[in-house]
Amino acid sequence: MPLKDHRAEYEARCVSPEEAASLIPTGANVSMGMALGEPPELLRAINARIEAGQLTDIRLWYFHSMQTAAETILRYEMMDHVHPHCMFMGGTERTLQKRGEQDGKRVLNFVPVAFSDAPRLLSENVELDTFITTVAPMDKHGFLSLGTNNDYASVAARSAKKLIVEVNPNMPRVFGESQIHISEIDALIENDEPLFEMTVREAKPAERQIGEIISQYVPDGACLQMGIGALPNEVCGHLKDRKNLGIHTELLSPGLVDLIECGAVNNTLKSTFRKKTVFTFAMGNQRMYRLLDDNPAMASHPVNIVNDPRHIAKNDNVVSINATLEVDLTGACNSENISHRQYSGSGGQLDFVRGARASKNGRSFIACTSTAKGGTISRVVPELSGPVTTPRNDVDTIVTEFGAVRLIGLTGIERAKAMISIAHPDHRKDLEKAARKLCLI
Numbered sequence: 001m002p003l004k005d006h007r008a009e010y011e012a013r014c015v016s017p018e019e020a021a022s023l024i025p026t027g028a029n030v031s032m033g034m035a036l037g038e039p040p041e042l043l044r045a046i047n048a049r050i051e052a053g054q055l056t057d058i059r060l061w062y063f064h065s066m067q068t069a070a071e072t073i074l075r076y077e078m079m080d081h082v083h084p085h086c087m088f089m090g091g092t093e094r095t096l097q098k099r100g101e102q103d104g105k106r107v108l109n110f111v112p113v114a115f116s117d118a119p120r121l122l123s124e125n126v127e128l129d130t131f132i133t134t135v136a137p138m139d140k141h142g143f144l145s146l147g148t149n150n151d152y153a154s155v156a157a158r159s160a161k162k163l164i165v166e167v168n169p170n171m172p173r174v175f176g177e178s179q180i181h182i183s184e185i186d187a188l189i190e191n192d193e194p195l196f197e198m199t200v201r202e203a204k205p206a207e208r209q210i211g212e213i214i215s216q217y218v219p220d221g222a223c224l225q226m227g228i229g230a231l232p233n234e235v236c237g238h239l240k241d242r243k244n245l246g247i248h249t250e251l252l253s254p255g256l257v258d259l260i261e262c263g264a265v266n267n268t269l270k271s272t273f274r275k276k277t278v279f280t281f282a283m284g285n286q287r288m289y290r291l292l293d294d295n296p297a298m299a300s301h302p303v304n305i306v307n308d309p310r311h312i313a314k315n316d317n318v319v320s321i322n323a324t325l326e327v328d329l330t331g332a333c334n335s336e337n338i339s340h341r342q343y344s345g346s347g348g349q350l351d352f353v354r355g356a357r358a359s360k361n362g363r364s365f366i367a368c369t370s371t372a373k374g375g376t377i378s379r380v381v382p383e384l385s386g387p388v389t390t391p392r393n394d395v396d397t398i399v400t401e402f403g404a405v406r407l408i409g410l411t412g413i414e415r416a417k418a419m420i421s422i423a424h425p426d427h428r429k430d431l432e433k434a435a436r437k438l439c440l441i
């Protein structure tokens with residue numbers, strides 16, 4: 001039997017960016033693909049429509065915004081028309097927040113949520129009018145892959161009243177549960193624009209020490225999750241001689257790609273998604289995008305699946321490595337606020353800490369350099385200056401350049417002493433004093 005030709009369905013949905021943008025009504029809840037899923041040409045068209053006075057009062061739901069959003073609908077000048085509802089903050093959101101504060105306006109709405117719960121939030125708690133995202137070109141069966149970004153996209157795309165996609169030939173075709181059928185799409189535009197490439201900032205000497213310390217705890221056969229930031233990436237550099245590693249991670253980062261390419265990762269010991277590298281979003285460079293393209297060994301799944309501790313724990317020997325901003329003397333971590341201001345977001349940190357704990361022989365590491373701001377601020381603190389991203393009940397091992405302390409099973413006094421032992425020596429006396437005042441030691 002001949003294959004059904006989906007070309008006609010595709011052509012019928014293909015419109016200009018202006019036409020696509022005109023499908024979004026004033027007052028709509030709109031969600032956009034995050035990171036490389038952000039559709040640049042569509043954003044430019046939406047921006048033009050707002051500037052022309054044809055669109056306003058958009059509530060925009062998203063996690064990780066990129067440069068095009070910063071240059072278009074997330075400009076400060078747009079804030080009378082676009083109301084960002086972000087669930088993670090990057091540089092763009094921090095700038096918007098700061099400028100708003102300077103003008104005495106609240107322009108940014110931060111929505112606290114575990115990354116794993118974002119698909120449910122967007123499909124059950126928010127009535128999405130439109131979801132916009134970038135996808136890879138259609139295959140012969142009529143499917144378009146969400147490529148680097150599955151996260152909340154595959155769920156939000158199906159729960160929004162309208163799905164508008166930007167087809168980009170540079171977006172890799174990725175397997176897993178990453179396919180949207182042409183019949184599910186309301187409108188599409190085409191745009192051949194290179195994908196953004198992420199530069200990982202070079203690790204500082206203290207971060208290199210932390211990388212070395214953590215790597216000693218990663219055995220052959222471990223199933224890895226690496227978090228966001230320079231630190232988790234640095235750990236990967238120390239694991240190239242490991243054997244039979246697996247990957248089940250929220251973020252696929254360049255450090256993990258190095259481990260796949262050097263043969264340290266083969267995924268053979270995994271019990272679930274065996275022989276596959278599993279992730280929910282990927283951000284890196286052309287080398288990564290080439291590796292992802294048409295590769296059955298790479299599987300992207302929605303974040304409610306990838307970050308579900310029950311799924312994570314199906315694999316033995318899970319090692320989860322994440323960064324934090326500050327840790328208190330009981331081991332609770334604030335990984336999202338600096339000086340009481342939202343700086344990033346919880347992401348899936350707690351999801352993986354819990355998943356690793358539930359995995360046989362699993363272990364989680366949360367790390368930070370002992371100080372910030374040229375040594376003036378201790379990141380080991382008596383009390384957190386922000387929300388608890390990982391509670392003391394869940395935390396396993398905390399690492400600074402002064403060592404690793406496993407907190408599970410330690411009493412309050414033992415924890416405080418352990419935490420002070422990995423604080424910077426210049427701050428230990430003050431911490432001891434504070435610990436006594438808080439009756440922790």
Ligand code: COA
Nearest residue numbers: 227228229230322323324325335344346347348349372373
């Ligand atoms: N007080 C004041 N400033 C602080 C600080 C503190 N306690 N901690 C860090 N800073 C400053 C740093 O000095 C640095 O400043 P600079 O940019 O001027 O050098 C800046 O804040 C960022 O700190 P850094 O340690 O470089 O952060 P990072 O880019 O490595 O990211 C997190 C670290 C914690 C923000 C990031 O990992 C995160 O968002 N985590 C939460 C989400 C998560 O873990 N998800 C897991 C799955 S992906």
